[in-house]
Amino acid sequence: MVETPTIWRATVLTLFPxxxxxxxxxxxxxxxxxxxxxxxxARDIRDxxxxxHRSVDDTPAGGGPGMVLRxxxxxxxxxxxxxxxxxxxxxxxxxxxxxxxxxARELADSPGPLIVCxxxxxxxxxxxxxxxxxxxxxxxxxxxGGEIAAMAVIDACVRLLPGVMGKAESxxxxxxxxxxxxxxxxxRPQLFEGHPIPEILTSGDHxxxxxxxxxxxxxxxxxxxxxxxxxxxxxxxxxxxxTDG
Numbered sequence: 412m413v414e415t416p417t418i419w420r421a422t423v424l425t426l427f428p429x430x431x432x433x434x435x436x437x438x439x440x441x442x443x444x445x446x447x448x449x450x451x452x453a454r455d456i457r458d459x460x461x462x463x464h465r466s467v468d469d470t471p472a473g474g475g476p477g478m479v480l481r482x483x484x485x486x487x488x489x490x491x492x493x494x495x496x497x498x499x500x501x502x503x504x505x506x507x508x509x510x511x512x513x514x515a516r517e518l519a520d521s522p523g524p525l526i527v528c529x530x531x532x533x534x535x536x537x538x539x540x541x542x543x544x545x546x547x548x549x550x551x552x553x554x555x556g557g558e559i560a561a562m563a564v565i566d567a568c569v570r571l572l573p574g575v576m577g578k579a580e581s582x583x584x585x586x587x588x589x590x591x592x593x594x595x596x597x598x599r600p601q602l603f604e605g606h607p608i609p610e611i612l613t614s615g616d617h618x619x620x621x622x623x624x625x626x627x628x629x630x631x632x633x634x635x636x637x638x639x640x641x642x643x644x645x646x647x648x649x650x651x652x653x654t655d656g
Contacts, residue, residue: 419572420450420498420523421565423558424488426467426530428453430558440566443575449523451565452492456480459487468531477532485527485538492525499524500544501564502534503557507546514547515567526564528557590643592631594624 423431431453436444443449457465461484468478489500501524508514518524527534527544539546549560570576597608611623633640 418447418450418523419519419521419568420452421561421568422492422494422498422523422525423451423453423528423561423565424456424485424492424525425453425528425556425558425561426456427528427556427558428455431562433562435562435565435569439575440569443569443572448572448574449569454488454492456485456488459484459491471532475532479532480529480534482535482538482541485534486542489525489527489538489542494525495522498522500527500542501525502527502539502544502546503529503549503560503564504533504546505548505551505553507548510547510549510564510567512567515564516571518564519568519571523568524564526557526561528561530556590632590639590646591625591628592636592639594627594631 425431432441432444432451435441435451440449444451456467460467466481467484468480471477471479494500499518499521503526538544547560547564549563554560597612601608601613609623611619614620629640632643
């Protein structure tokens with residue numbers, strides 16, 4: 412029977428289910444998980460293996476180093492998950508669509524994704540095509556497997572779910588929620604190793620504080636992410652983050 416999720420749900424297919432929830436079991440995500448604001452299911456791909464050794468991989472067609480995750484085994488694991496229609500199906504892959512705040516919001520607004528964690532040299536292309544897996548990347552580097560990447564995707568989504576963060580405006584003011592990096596933050600003590608909190612932040616003038624924060628965010632973005640600044644300039648400073656796809 413196909414599931415009918417009532418809360419946001421992440422279903423992870425992995426060869427190492429014991430890695431979960433891992434860091435997702437603590438802090439904001441962990442508290443939200445414990446209180447039922449979202450659900451997590453880690454499923455072992457090896458449960459769909461058909462031999463006594465629970466084999467899931469084989470040598471790459473055409474030769475080459477390493478092993479490739481078999482299409483038939485992974486397809487069986489995906490089918491066994493019985494996810495509801497409308498849930499995104501993702502494969503963590505360095506060649507995939509970059510994870511951005513916009514994509515995290517898109518996934519957070521969905522019923523929750525099924526995420527396949529690859530291992531070895533990769534996954535047989537036929538199962539990617541046959542099961543409509545969308546490849547997603549968390550950066551231009553290679554990890555030992557997709558589990559850490561999957562955790563990053565899930566954490567980015569969970570914090571956007573209603574009731575998870577303390578203040579709704581917190582998410583809207585963070586880096587990448589607009590085309591600007593976040594402005595510098597300060598708190599007590601007033602003086603730290605000879606460096607005071609900028610006077611304008613304790614002035615009580617909210618308009619001046621807002622203007623200072625905007626100026627600082629713009630300066631940081633120009634210096635550290637000229638690609639984001641160029642996008643902002645090209646769109647006339649509009650608030651849509653066009654780098655988020």
